[in-house]
Amino acid sequence: MKFFEDIAIGERAELGRQTFTAGDIKAFAGRFDPQLFHLDEAAAARSHFGALCASGWHTAAVWMRLMVEHQRREDAARRERNEPVAELGPSPGFRDLKWLKPVYVGDTVNYAMEIIEARPSNSRPGWGLITLRNTGVNQKGEPVISFVSVAFVERRRVAGKDRA
Amino acid sequence: MKFFEDIAIGERAELGRQTFTAGDIKAFAGRFDPQLFHLDEAAAARSHFGALCASGWHTAAVWMRLMVEHQRREDAARRERNEPVAELGPSPGFRDLKWLKPVYVGDTVNYAMEIIEARPSNSRPGWGLITLRNTGVNQKGEPVISFVSVAFVERRRVAGKDRA
Numbered sequence: 001m002k003f004f005e006d007i008a009i010g011e012r013a014e015l016g017r018q019t020f021t022a023g024d025i026k027a028f029a030g031r032f033d034p035q036l037f038h039l040d041e042a043a044a045a046r047s048h049f050g051a052l053c054a055s056g057w058h059t060a061a062v063w064m065r066l067m068v069e070h071q072r073r074e075d076a077a078r079r080e081r082n083e084p085v086a087e088l089g090p091s092p093g094f095r096d097l098k099w100l101k102p103v104y105v106g107d108t109v110n111y112a113m114e115i116i117e118a119r120p121s122n123s124r125p126g127w128g129l130i131t132l133r134n135t136g137v138n139q140k141g142e143p144v145i146s147f148v149s150v151a152f153v154e155r156r157r158v159a160g161k162d163r164a
Numbered sequence: 165m166k167f168f169e170d171i172a173i174g175e176r177a178e179l180g181r182q183t184f185t186a187g188d189i190k191a192f193a194g195r196f197d198p199q200l201f202h203l204d205e206a207a208a209a210r211s212h213f214g215a216l217c218a219s220g221w222h223t224a225a226v227w228m229r230l231m232v233e234h235q236r237r238e239d240a241a242r243r244e245r246n247e248p249v250a251e252l253g254p255s256p257g258f259r260d261l262k263w264l265k266p267v268y269v270g271d272t273v274n275y276a277m278e279i280i281e282a283r284p285s286n287s288r289p290g291w292g293l294i295t296l297r298n299t300g301v302n303q304k305g306e307p308v309i310s311f312v313s314v315a316f317v318e319r320r321r322v323a324g325k326d327r328a
Contacts, residue, residue, distance in 0.1 A: 031225075031229070032225035032226065032228050032229045033225070033228045033229065033232060034229065034232055034233075035232055048253060048254065049254070055228070056255065056257075057221070057224060057225045057228050060221060060224075061195075061196035061197070061221045061225065062196065064196050064197045064219070064221050065195070065196045065197065065198065068197060068198055068199055069198075089212060090212065090213070090263070090266075091220065091263065092262060092263065093220075093260070093261045093262040093263050093311075094261040095259050095260050095261065096257070096259050097257045097258050097259065097261065098256060098257040099254070099255065099256065099257050102254075147257075
């Protein structure tokens with residue numbers, strides 16, 4: 001992770017993409033959202049969705065995976081450049097999650113995030129609080145998910161002795 | 165599901181409980197949130213969490229499972245009483261999701277929901293829109309997750325011929 005001071009509002013990153021297979025959709029739904037339109041093609045065809053589609057929680061969980069992998073790649077690149085790596089703290093939560101379109105079998109969702117707010121944390125000295133708008137867009141360019149997340153990010157130490 | 169007209173604001177239901185095992189936590193994290201404090205006990209002990217704990221998305225996904233199972237039990241009971249069963253439509257999303265405390269290995273989370281708003285849908289005739297406050301509380305009585313979700317619920321047909 002970048003340090004809080006190096007994060008600019010408006011900064012955007014592509015996090016990666018995932019194609020949702022019938023197997024992935026059914027495996028997630030079997031464990032966490034066992035509604036028939038996420039589990040069975042014929043039942044899904046008769047439902048308001050019209051075809052097998054992913055649980056909304058599955059679409060959201062894939063964002064988390066791609067975000068973790070994106071940060072990991074970025075941190076590896078920083079280490080290669082001998083730059084310090086900031087710690088990403090816990091997330092207090094999310095707001096305004098919208099499932100805008102169903103994600104059907106074979107859909108490829110491109111996930112991205114944009115920094116929309118950044119401020120020093122009042123409750124945790126040494127940390128900043130960043131707010132991200134996260135989106136997933138399918139292969140037709142249709143947004144399928146959007147939400148706003150908040151996370152703590154480490155600040156540079158004021159003494160600064162261990163800065164690169 | 166009850167019909168929209170039979171749902172009262174303030175109505176509350178216990179959805180069920182889940183004990184989070186190390187195996188469950190690591191299986192979810194391995195697929196969707198591969199951060200070390202969700203995957204490895206020793207690394208988690210050194211992290212800000214202090215011990216292995218569940219991905220927040222895992223805690224949320226378990227709510228979904230328990231909600232589906234709760235509705236299924238309720239619908240089965242309605243059918244036994246020869247009462248009609250309303251359709252639960254898609255959820256447009258949720259808001260204000262807060263992870264209030266980590267969920268550690270062995271924690272048992274009790275999930276509940278409460279109806280906080282109900283109104284006829286403007287965009288979909290024949291449907292109502294209900295707003296739920298959802299919570300998960302651990303075995304010490306500490307809230308670990310809360311969020312507000314919205315869902316479409318079928319209205320009774322105006323002609324009413326097929327009412328029970």
